Amino acid sequence: MLKFTNTFRDGVGFDTLLVGIALGYLVVFSAFPLAYNLLMSFQDVDLFSLTSFDRPFVGWDNYREILSRPELLPILWNTVKFVGISVIAQLSLGFAIAMFFQLDFPFNTWLRGLFLAGWIMPALVVGAVWSWVLAGDFGVLNHVLSELGLIRANIFWLSDPDVALYSIIFANIWLGVPFNMILLSVGLAGIPEDVYEAAEMDGATRIQRFFTITLPMMRAQLGAVISLGVIFTLQQFDLFAALTQGGPANSSNVFQYWSWQLAFQNYEIGLGSVISVLMIGFVIAVAFVYVRSTRYEQES
Amino acid sequence: MDMKFLGVLTVGGVALATAASAQQTELDLWTIDDPGEYHYVLAEEYMALHPEVKINVRTVQLRDMVNDLARAVATGDAPDITYIDNPEVALFASRGLLMDLTPYIEASDVVHADDIFPGPLASVSYEGGIYGLPRGANTIALYYNADMFTAAGLDPDQPPATWDELYEAAKTLTRPDDNVYGLAFSAVATEEGTFQFLPWLQMAGGDFDNVNTAGAAEALSLWKQFIDEGIASRDTLIRSQWDSTGTFNAGSAAMVISGPWELPRMMSEVEFDVRATPLPMPAGGDTRASALGEGDNVILASTDAPEASFAFLEYLYSQMDRVWNEFGYLPAADVEVVDPKFPEIYATFEESMQFARNRGPSPEWPQISKAIQGAIQSSLTGQASPEDALARAQSQIDKVVK
Numbered sequence: 001m002l003k004f005t006n007t008f009r010d011g012v013g014f015d016t017l018l019v020g021i022a023l024g025y026l027v028v029f030s031a032f033p034l035a036y037n038l039l040m041s042f043q044d045v046d047l048f049s050l051t052s053f054d055r056p057f058v059g060w061d062n063y064r065e066i067l068s069r070p071e072l073l074p075i076l077w078n079t080v081k082f083v084g085i086s087v088i089a090q091l092s093l094g095f096a097i098a099m100f101f102q103l104d105f106p107f108n109t110w111l112r113g114l115f116l117a118g119w120i121m122p123a124l125v126v127g128a129v130w131s132w133v134l135a136g137d138f139g140v141l142n143h144v145l146s147e148l149g150l151i152r153a154n155i156f157w158l159s160d161p162d163v164a165l166y167s168i169i170f171a172n173i174w175l176g177v178p179f180n181m182i183l184l185s186v187g188l189a190g191i192p193e194d195v196y197e198a199a200e201m202d203g204a205t206r207i208q209r210f211f212t213i214t215l216p217m218m219r220a221q222l223g224a225v226i227s228l229g230v231i232f233t234l235q236q237f238d239l240f241a242a243l244t245q246g247g248p249a250n251s252s253n254v255f256q257y258w259s260w261q262l263a264f265q266n267y268e269i270g271l272g273s274v275i276s277v278l279m280i281g282f283v284i285a286v287a288f289v290y291v292r293s294t295r296y297e298q299e300s
Numbered sequence: 301m302d303m304k305f306l307g308v309l310t311v312g313g314v315a316l317a318t319a320a321s322a323q324q325t326e327l328d329l330w331t332i333d334d335p336g337e338y339h340y341v342l343a344e345e346y347m348a349l350h351p352e353v354k355i356n357v358r359t360v361q362l363r364d365m366v367n368d369l370a371r372a373v374a375t376g377d378a379p380d381i382t383y384i385d386n387p388e389v390a391l392f393a394s395r396g397l398l399m400d401l402t403p404y405i406e407a408s409d410v411v412h413a414d415d416i417f418p419g420p421l422a423s424v425s426y427e428g429g430i431y432g433l434p435r436g437a438n439t440i441a442l443y444y445n446a447d448m449f450t451a452a453g454l455d456p457d458q459p460p461a462t463w464d465e466l467y468e469a470a471k472t473l474t475r476p477d478d479n480v481y482g483l484a485f486s487a488v489a490t491e492e493g494t495f496q497f498l499p500w501l502q503m504a505g506g507d508f509d510n511v512n513t514a515g516a517a518e519a520l521s522l523w524k525q526f527i528d529e530g531i532a533s534r535d536t537l538i539r540s541q542w543d544s545t546g547t548f549n550a551g552s553a554a555m556v557i558s559g560p561w562e563l564p565r566m567m568s569e570v571e572f573d574v575r576a577t578p579l580p581m582p583a584g585g586d587t588r589a590s591a592l593g594e595g596d597n598v599i600l601a602s603t604d605a606p607e608a609s610f611a612f613l614e615y616l617y618s619q620m621d622r623v624w625n626e627f628g629y630l631p632a633a634d635v636e637v638v639d640p641k642f643p644e645i646y647a648t649f650e651e652s653m654q655f656a657r658n659r660g661p662s663p664e665w666p667q668i669s670k671a672i673q674g675a676i677q678s679s680l681t682g683q684a685s686p687e688d689a690l691a692r693a694q695s696q697i698d699k700v701v702k
Contacts, residue, residue, distance in 0.1 A: 047370035048395060136535040137479065137552065156534040161681045247489040248537040249677035264367065266666045 034280065041273035050269065062270040071250050071258075078165055079254040082172070082236075087229040089173045094180025094225070099214075101181075102188050112185065119178040127242020130171045134158050134243065161251035164244050168252055171239050176232065180225055187221030188214070220294050227290035231283055255279055325608045327355045328379035330369070332362045332595075338435065338627045339383065346615050353608060366391070373397055373602070380603040381612065383435065385595040386423040387491075387669070390661035392598070393426035399599040399606060400429040401613075410614040419592040419656035420632035426661055432596035433613050434632035436623040438559045439590040439656040440496065441648050442466070442580065443545075443566070446573035448473055448480075448554040459577035463522055466555075466580040470531045473554035482531040484544040484553035487523060489677050492541050494659065494669040495591050496557060497523075497676055502589035502657055504582050508668055509701045511675065512687075512694035515582060520679045520686035527680055537680060559593060560649050561628060563642060576648040578655075592656040594629050664700040671696035 041062055043055040066072060101112040118126070133140045136156035145151045157167040191214065199209050215222075237256055240246055246253030246261065253261075255275050263272025331339035343355040358379070360368050366388055372378045384392065392398050405411050413421060413430060420434040446456035452472050460466040470482030487493050497519070498508065504515020526532040532553075536544065541558045548556035549569045557579065566574060579590055597616055599609045621635040624646060630653050631637060640646040662668055675693035679686040 047367065048374060051371065051374040137533050137547070159534045159537040161683070244538055245489055247677055249489075249674070249681045249683050251681065261670075266670055267366075268667070 037273050037276055037280070040270055041277045043270055045269040045273070047267050047269070058270070062274045066271055066274045071253070074250060075253050075255060075258050078250075078252065079234075079256075081165065082169055082254050083230055083233045085166075085169050086172045086176060086233045086236075087226060089169075090176035090180045090229055091222070091225060093173070093177045095184050097177065097181045098184040098188055101185060112181070115181060116178045118174060119176075123238035124242065126171070126175060127238050130239070131158070131243055134167050134171075158244050158252075159248055161248050164248065164252035168239050168243055171243070172233065172236055175236075175239070176229060179232070180229065183225050183228075184218065184221055187218045191217045223290055223293035227286050230286045234279060234283065323352060325353045325605055327353060327381060327605060327609055327612060329355050329357045329612075330360050330365070330379045330382040331357060332360060332365060332383055334359055338623070341626075342616055342619060343612075346612055349615075350611075353612070355612065373600070376602070378600045378602050380605055380609045381597060381599055383595050384432070384598055386420075386592060387659040387661075387665040389424055389431055389596055389598065390426050390665065391663045393429065393431040394663035397601055398431040399601045399603065399609075400431060401433070401599065401610065402430050404606075404610045405430060408610075408614060410618050415633040415635075417632055417634070417653055417656070419590075419653070419658055420596075422658040422661070423592060424596050424598075432598035433617050434594065434596050435616060436594050436620065436627065436629035437632035437653060437656065438561060438593040438629045439649060439652045440499070440541075440557055440559045440593075441576045441578055441590070441652050442555055442557055443548060443562070443574055443576050443645075444555040445548070445551070446575050448572070452554075456573070456575065459575070460580050461577070462580050462583045462585075463519075464583050467522060467525065467531075470526065470555060471529070474531050476530055479552055481533055481547070481553045482555065483526055484532060484539075484548050484556040485523075485526075485536060486539055486541045486544045486557075487527075487536050487676050487680055488538055488540055489673045490540070491666075491669055493676055494672045495593065496541065497672060498659060499579055499589040499591050499657070501672075503579070503585055503587050505587065507657075508660060508662070508672070509697060510694075511672060511697060512690045516690050517686040518582065520676065520690065523676070524680050524682075524686065537677060559591075560624075560630060560645075563645065564628065567642065574645070576645045578648060578652045588655040590652040590656045592658050594632070662701060667700050668697050671700075 039053075040055075042057055042059060044058045044061075045055055049055045097115065101108050134157040136142065136154055136159055139154075139157065141157065142151070142154045146154070155163065158164050195213055195217075196209060199213060204212065234256055237260065240252065240254065240257040244252045246257050250258075256279065259272045259275035259279070261272075262275065263269045329339060329343060331337075333339045340357055343357050347353060347355055362385065365382075365384060369378065369382060369384070369392070378397075389398070405413055411433060416424075416434065417437070420437050421430075424430055424432040424434060442459065444456070444459055449456040449459075449469075454469055454472060460469045466483070472482070474480065474482035486496050500519040500523075501507070501511060501513075501516045504513060504519055506513040506516045527534055527536060533539075533547070542562070544553075545556050545558045545562045545566065547553045548558075549566050551570075551572070578588070581588060597613050599606065599613065603609050617633075620631045620633055621637055623629050623631055624637050625639075625641050630649055632653075637646070637650075659665060660668070671693040674696070675686075675689040678684040678692075679689040683689075684692070
C-alpha cells in the first residue's frame with residue numbers, strides 16, 4: 001500500500017495519471033467528436049437518429065450531393081475571400097497598431113487595453129451594433145457618408161449581393177484586430193532594445209530595422225497569429241447569423257454557416273458533416289504549417 | 301371532460317384516499333411561452349379546477365423546440381404534451397411520435413373537428429389522422445397608413461384589392477425624398493420569407509409542391525419590381541417581418557404585410573390611423589389564400605397518461621374564444637369572440653383566417669421551404685429570372701416530395 005502511494009506521489013504513477021487526464025480529455029472532447037463527425041458524413045442522419053450509431057451507410061453519397069450543389073463554388077469562393085481578406089487585414093492593422101503602442105508616450109498601455117473592448121464584447125451585441133451601423137435605410141454609416149457628401153444614394157451594405165460579403169468582412173476585421181494586436185505586442189516587447197540601438201548606430205534606417213530585425217524576430221508570433229487568425233475566421237458564425245443569414249441569395253454565405261444551415265435548419269445532418277469534414281481537413285493543413293514554422297524556430 | 305375518465309379518477313381517488321399523493325396525475329408540458337403567457341396561465345387555471353392533476357410547464361425556445369424534442373424522444377425523456385409549430389406536425393407524425401387524437405375527438409363533447417377552420421385542421425392532419433389541436437392561429441394581411449392614403453389622394457376606404465392596385469397604390473405612396481417607401485414586407489431567406497410568399501403563390505394557382513407556375517413567376521416579378529423601382533427597401537431581402545413592420549410603425553413605409561402579433565407594439569407606437577385589409581389577389585383571380593402561422597398542442601405517443609393529457613387539451617381548446625383578447629392570436633375554430641380588441645382589424649384577420657392555408661404537410665418541410673427561399677432571393681437579386689429560379693426550386697422540391 002505504501003509502495004503504491006509512493007509511486008503515485010513521486011513515481012511513474014503520477015506521470016501516468018497526468019498523461020491519462022490529458023489523453024482522456026483529448027479522446028473524449030476532440031477525437032470522439034472528430035471521428036463521430038467523419039462517421040456521420042458517410043451516413044444518412046436525421047434528427048431522430050442523431051443519438052444512435054445504427055444508421056444506414058450511404059458511402060460517398062453525401063459528398064457527391066455536396067459537390068453537385070450549384071451553390072458550392074460561390075460559397076467556397078466566398079469563404080476564401082472571407083478568410084483571406086480578414087486575416088491579411090487583421091494582421092496588418094494589428095501589427096501597425098502594436099508597433100504604434102510600442103512607442104513611448106503617455107498612457108500607451110492604457111490605450112492599448114481599451115482597444116480590447118471590441119474583442120471582449122459578446123458576439124450577439126457586436127452583431128446587433130453592426131446591423132444598426134450597416135442598415136440600408138437608416139444605418140449610421142450611410143448617414144455619416146451622406147452628411148459628408150460622399151454618397152448620394154444609400155448603399156445597401158447588407159442586402160446588395162455585391163457588397164454584403166465585404167460588409168461582414170469589414171465587421172470581422174474590426175472584431176479581430178485587437179486580438180492580433182495584443183499577441184503581436186507581446187512579441188514586440190520580447191525583442192531586446194539593444195539590438196535596435198546597435199543597428200541604429202550602424203546607420204540602419206527605420207525601414208531597414210523593420211525588415212531586418214522586427215520581422216525576422218517576430219517570425220514565430222506571426223506564424224501563430226496567422227494560424228489562429230485562419231482558425232478563428234473559419235469559426236466566425238455570429239456575424240453571419242446577426243447580419244445577413246448568408247443572404248441575399250447565398251452571396252454572403254460561407255462554409256461554416258452553410259454547414260449549420262444544412263444540419264440544423266434543413267436537418268440534412270449528413271451533408272452538414274461533409275462540410276465540417278472538409279473544413280477540418282483544411283484546418284489540419286493550416287495547423288501543420290504552423291507547427292512546422294515554430295519547430296524551425298526552436299531548432300535554430 | 302370525459303365522464304368515464306372522471307369516473308375512473310373518482311374511483312381511484314376513493315381507493316387511494318389514504319395515499320393522497322399517489323392519486324395525482326403529473327403531466328409534463330413543453331411550451332415556447334414565458335410565464336404569464338398562454339400555457340402558463342391556462343395550466344394554472346386547469347390545476348385550480350382539477351387539483352388531482354399537476355402540470356409541469358417548461359419553456360423551450362421556438363428555435364430549439366424541434367431539436368430538443370427529437371433528442372428527448374430518442375432518450376425517452378419526452379414530455380406528455382408539447383407545443384409545436386404548424387409545419388413540424390408532419391415531421392413528428394410521420395415518425396409515429398405523436399398520438400392520433402381521432403378516437404378521442406370522436407368521443408369528445410368539447411372538440412368537434414368540423415368547427416376547426418380548414419387551414420388549421422390541415423396543419424394538424426397527416427395521412428388521415430389528427431395529431432394535435434391548434435391553440436390558435438395567425439395569418440397575414442395588408443396594414444396601411446390611412447393618413448398617408450389621404451395625403452396622396454387615395455381613398456382609405458378603398459384599399460388595394462388586386463396586385464395591380466397594390467402596385468399602383470404603393471407607387472403613389474412612395475416618396476423617396478422623405479425616405480418613405482410605399483410598401484414593406486419580408487423576403488428574408490428564412491421560414492418567414494416562405495411564410496410571406498406562399499399565399500401569393502397559392503392565390504395564383506400554385507402550392508408548396510407546385511411552384512413552377514406562370515402565376516408564381518408573375519408574383520415574383522411583381523416583388524422584384526417593388527424592390528427595383530424603390531417602392532420597397534432593398535433591405536426587404538434581409539429583414540424579418542418584425543423589423544419590416546418597425547419601418548411602417550415609424551412612418552417610413554405606407555403599407556406593410558404582416559400579422560396580428562404586431563398589434564400590441566404597433567398600437568402603442570403609431571400616431572396615425574392604421575387599418576388592415578386582406579392580402580390583394582391577382583387580377584381576375586378567384587382563389588383567395590393567406591398564410592397560416594402559430595402552432596398546435598400535441599400529445600406525444602410515448603405518454604403514459606393519454607386520457608389526462610387529452611382532457612387538458614380539451615380545456616385548452618375550450619378557451620379558444622379568449623386567445624385574441626388575452627394572448628394575441630386568432631381563434632383557429634369557429635368561436636364567437638365577444639368584444640374583440642381592435643375590432644376592425646380583427647374583422648380583417650378573422651376573414652383572412654378562413655383562407656389561411658397550411659405550409660405542407662411534408663416531413664421534409666424545411667428543405668421545401670429552403671428551395672422556395674432560394675427562388676425568392678435569387679430572382680429578387682437578379683441572379684436568375686423568376687422562371688429559372690422557380691424551375692430550379694421545383695426540381696429541388698420534386699426530389700423531396702415523391
